[in-house]
Amino acid sequence: xxxxxxxxxxxxxxxxxxxxxxxxxxxxxxxxxxxxxxxxxxxxxxxxxxxxxxxxxxxxxxxxxxxxxxxxxxxxxxxxxxxxxxxxxxxxxxxxxxxxxxxxxxxxxxxxxxxxxxxxxxxxxxxxxxxxxxxxxxxxxxxxxxxxxxxxxxxxxxxxxxxxxxxxxxxxxxxxxxxxxxxxxxxxxxxxxxxxxxxxxxxxxxxxxxxxxxxxxxxxxxxxxxxxxxxxxxxxxxxxxxxxxxxxxxxxxxxxxxxxxxxxxxxxxxxxxxxxxxxxxxxxxxxxxxxxxxxxxxxxxxxxxxxxxxxxxxxxxxxxxxxxxxxx
Numbered sequence: 001x002x003x004x005x006x007x008x009x010x011x012x013x014x015x016x017x018x019x020x021x022x023x024x025x026x027x028x029x030x031x032x033x034x035x036x037x038x039x040x041x042x043x044x045x046x047x048x049x050x051x052x053x054x055x056x057x058x059x060x061x062x063x064x065x066x067x068x069x070x071x072x073x074x075x076x077x078x079x080x081x082x083x084x085x086x087x088x089x090x091x092x093x094x095x096x097x098x099x100x101x102x103x104x105x106x107x108x109x110x111x112x113x114x115x116x117x118x119x120x121x122x123x124x125x126x127x128x129x130x131x132x133x134x135x136x137x138x139x140x141x142x143x144x145x146x147x148x149x150x151x152x153x154x155x156x157x158x159x160x161x162x163x164x165x166x167x168x169x170x171x172x173x174x175x176x177x178x179x180x181x182x183x184x185x186x187x188x189x190x191x192x193x194x195x196x197x198x199x200x201x202x203x204x205x206x207x208x209x210x211x212x213x214x215x216x217x218x219x220x221x222x223x224x225x226x227x228x229x230x231x232x233x234x235x236x237x238x239x240x241x242x243x244x245x246x247x248x249x250x251x252x253x254x255x256x257x258x259x260x261x262x263x264x265x266x267x268x269x270x271x272x273x274x275x276x277x278x279x280x281x282x283x284x285x286x287x288x289x290x291x292x293x294x295x296x297x298x299x300x301x302x303x304x305x306x307x308x309x310x311x312x313x314x315x316x317x318x319x320x321x322x323x324x325x326x327x328x
Contacts, residue, residue, distance in 0.1 A: 017197025051088030
């Protein structure tokens with residue numbers, strides 16, 4: 001049976017991977033919501049609509065079976081961020097419900113839980129306590145989707161080609177410190193963007209994933225020191241290989257003239273890099289088999305629907321990517 005799938009944010013970092021993964025499915029017809037008129041991908045077409053202008057969303061979900069909402073605004077003044085993430089999502093969800101869309105999937109962020117640290121917290125136990133304007137509006141968007149019986153996916157650190165936040169943020173931190181950080185065992189949940197794209201499509205099409213909030217990440221979190229060391233090895237080694245402990249790193253970061261105020265914490269990759277020093281990111285439980293964790297490799301060795309080969313040449317069986325569950 002053919003499934004008509006509408007994707008928002010299909011030209012973005014995550015949404016582009018979702019669109020590519022959906023186009024690999026012969027049973028899926030892909031539509032992309034766009035406020036512009038970009039050149040369309042083979043096998044898909046564009047539906048005009050602007051999340052910042054709810055009037056333009058009327059009719060965008062006609063004939064759609066599944067809505068996958070990947071679009072969000074992460075910079076700008078609080079009003080424009082809320083207009084897209086909160087009010088735009090509300091209008092889009094209302095249009096989807098009015099049009100009889102049978103499944104709504106929203107790609108959110110684990111940042112809706114705040115900065116942590118999270119210790120001994122199981123999926124579903126961490127409170128929703130966003131610390132930035134961006135995260136607050138993403139949490140509001142989640143409520144609109146969950147109230148409509150939709151599915152929310154919460155990745156934490158997403159890396160891969162086209163990343164403008166995670167690796168740039170880590171590089172900004174390392175340059176600011178003029179050193180890498182040793183002894184920082186804060187664990188960070190991560191996922192490669194291509195794997196995330198396939199996971200989103202799998203969750204959107206699978207009848208096994210019901211409504212609620214789920215976490216999508218590799219099940220084996222990465223210590224911050226290991227992550228920073230990988231960036232130093234593969235991208236740049238500021239400070240000629242010097243290393244500082246966590247206390248020194250925090251003091252240097254806090255005293256920097258480039259430090260952002262809490263109210264603007266959502267605006268810069270550098271601030272996201274600093275958060276590695278604050279404590280563990282959201283951790284997940286069961287999920288996929290390990291893939292190459294080195295950031296520079298950017299090579300997943302899991303797929304949602306077929307085996308692939310590791311760099312060593314050995315094959316690994318596919319495993320589900322989405323894990324954990326939290327209902328509200």
